[in-house]
Amino acid sequence: MTVASAPRPERPSPRTAFLLTQLGAHAADRFAARVAEIGLTPRDAGALRALGRSPGISQRELAGRLGTVPSRLVALVDDLENRGLVERVRSAKDRRNYELQLTDAGTALLAQLRTVADAHQDGLLKTLDDDERLVLSRLLAKVAAGAGLGPDGHPGYARDESRHD
Amino acid sequence: MTVASAPRPERPSPRTAFLLTQLGAHAADRFAARVAEIGLTPRDAGALRALGRSPGISQRELAGRLGTVPSRLVALVDDLENRGLVERVRSAKDRRNYELQLTDAGTALLAQLRTVADAHQDGLLKTLDDDERLVLSRLLAKVAAGAGLGPDGHPGYARDESRHD
DNA sequence: TATTGTTATACTCTATAACTATA
DNA sequence: TATAGTTATAGAGTATAACAATA
Numbered sequence: 001m002t003v004a005s006a007p008r009p010e011r012p013s014p015r016t017a018f019l020l021t022q023l024g025a026h027a028a029d030r031f032a033a034r035v036a037e038i039g040l041t042p043r044d045a046g047a048l049r050a051l052g053r054s055p056g057i058s059q060r061e062l063a064g065r066l067g068t069v070p071s072r073l074v075a076l077v078d079d080l081e082n083r084g085l086v087e088r089v090r091s092a093k094d095r096r097n098y099e100l101q102l103t104d105a106g107t108a109l110l111a112q113l114r115t116v117a118d119a120h121q122d123g124l125l126k127t128l129d130d131d132e133r134l135v136l137s138r139l140l141a142k143v144a145a146g147a148g149l150g151p152d153g154h155p156g157y158a159r160d161e162s163r164h165d
Numbered sequence: 166m167t168v169a170s171a172p173r174p175e176r177p178s179p180r181t182a183f184l185l186t187q188l189g190a191h192a193a194d195r196f197a198a199r200v201a202e203i204g205l206t207p208r209d210a211g212a213l214r215a216l217g218r219s220p221g222i223s224q225r226e227l228a229g230r231l232g233t234v235p236s237r238l239v240a241l242v243d244d245l246e247n248r249g250l251v252e253r254v255r256s257a258k259d260r261r262n263y264e265l266q267l268t269d270a271g272t273a274l275l276a277q278l279r280t281v282a283d284a285h286q287d288g289l290l291k292t293l294d295d296d297e298r299l300v301l302s303r304l305l306a307k308v309a310a311g312a313g314l315g316p317d318g319h320p321g322y323a324r325d326e327s328r329h330d
Numbered sequence: 331t332a333t334t335g336t337t338a339t340a341c342t343c344t345a346t347a348a349c350t351a352t353a
Numbered sequence: 354t355a356t357a358g359t360t361a362t363a364g365a366g367t368a369t370a371a372c373a374a375t376a
Contacts, residue, residue: 016302017192017286023305024189026312027182060357069345074359096352096357121182127311132304137181139293139301140188146292147191224335234368239336261334261375 020143027124034116038109039083043068045113047076048102051086052110056099058091085109185308192289199281203274204248208233210278212241213267216251217275221264223256250274 028042035045043066050065051057059077063070077100080086085106088098102110125133193207200210208231215230216222224242228235242265245251250271253263267275290298 016298016305017196017282017289019302019305019309020185020289021189021192021196022314023309023312024186024192026309026314027186027189030312031182031186058357070358071346071360072344091357094353094357098358117182124182124185124312125308127307128304132307133181135300136304136308137184139297139304140181140184142292142297143290143301144184144188144191147188147195147289149187149191225333235335236337236369237367259334259376263335 027120030124031117031120034120035113038112038116040109040113043076044080047080048085048106048110048113051100051102052107055101056089058097059100060097062100080106192285195289196282196285199285200278203277203281205274205278208241209245212245213250213271213275213278216265216267217272220266221254223262224265225262227265245271 031045032042035042040048046066047062050062054061054065057065059073060070062077063073066073077086077088081088083105084103087101087103089101091097091099125136128136196210197207200207205213211231212227215227219226219230222230224238225235227242228238231238242251242253246253248270249268252266252268254266256262256264290301293301
């Protein structure tokens with residue numbers, strides 16, 4: 001026993017994983033609060049983003065991207081449609097499915113959503129300078145890669161766009 | 166218009182907050198899977214940790230630390246008690262409340278839990294070397310501080326030990 | 331009267347499977 | 354028969370408030 005009293009190098013603090021979980025939950029809460037101000041749930045937001053990127057997809061396809069089951073999309077799309085944000089257009093090729101489209105109002109709200117997401121990120125990372133943000137972003141991407149998540153977040157097998165910002 | 170085509174410096178990628186949320190959810194899932202192997206839910210794990218650190222607290226106190234409502238603790242403690250991990254001891258000073266204690270089995274399981282938590286963190290951060298882990302840990306602590314969470318994770322107003330690792 | 335623990339009730343969210351209409 | 358969407362039902366999880374025992 002040569003080392004007498006090191007300043008606690010013992011366990012490399014299992015707090016980092018813990019912190020990551022806590023911060024993730026906090027970020028999700030904050031995001032939910034922010035999008036609520038423009039009348040959206042995080043899931044709504046995910047749907048709008050997916051439809052913005054991939055107009056015309058079916059409900060099943062959207063369900064897959066949101067990581068949920070098709071039956072749950074019915075009420076979600078009903079709601080978005082009732083609010084005039086999304087349209088259900090019967091596919092001409094295969095009249096069993098819909099081709100979901102953003103309306104003009106939906107597109108406008110998506111733009112607002114992007115602003116909100118930017119503000120959210122800025123608020124969340126306000127204590128970091130630009131360099132630190134970059135480093136954090138790279139480290140998180142590295143962790144995500146190790147976890148089998150794409151660098152953008154979603155897992156390869158079941159990309160889940162419902163777990164938002 | 167002097168700048169013609171910069172390589173996309175436009176938005177500083179709102180993906181970092183998004184990634185943080187996704188990784189947090191992923192870490193929570195993984196942790197839940199790991200503790201399930203020793204028969205615990207994340208909430209159980211939080212209760213054991215809290216009782217390890219603060220033996221003799223009441224159910225209300227424990228509820229506060231777990232960020233839940235007292236009524237929900239009844240079933241939780243019932244379960245832990247039935248499995249012989251926790252004891253309800255009537256307080257001699259104030260016979261309205263219990264002084265919750267870990268049993269020997271509970272203490273042993275808590276030790277196992279710590280091993281599991283270490284393995285969890287190691288698995289999660291496996292793509293990072295020691296330096297990177299340290300940097301990540303510091304950056305996350307900084308973000309947590311800005312978010313009003315203590316450096317250990319929990320929010321000052323309602324530290325939530327149920328959102329685990 | 332106030333407080334701890336408890337129970338009862340209702341509400342939300344979700345998953346599963348049955349149903350329809352198209353193919 | 355197989356698939357997209359829908360509906361119905363049941364289950365888990367949670368919050369709220371009423372209740373008994375003790376202070």
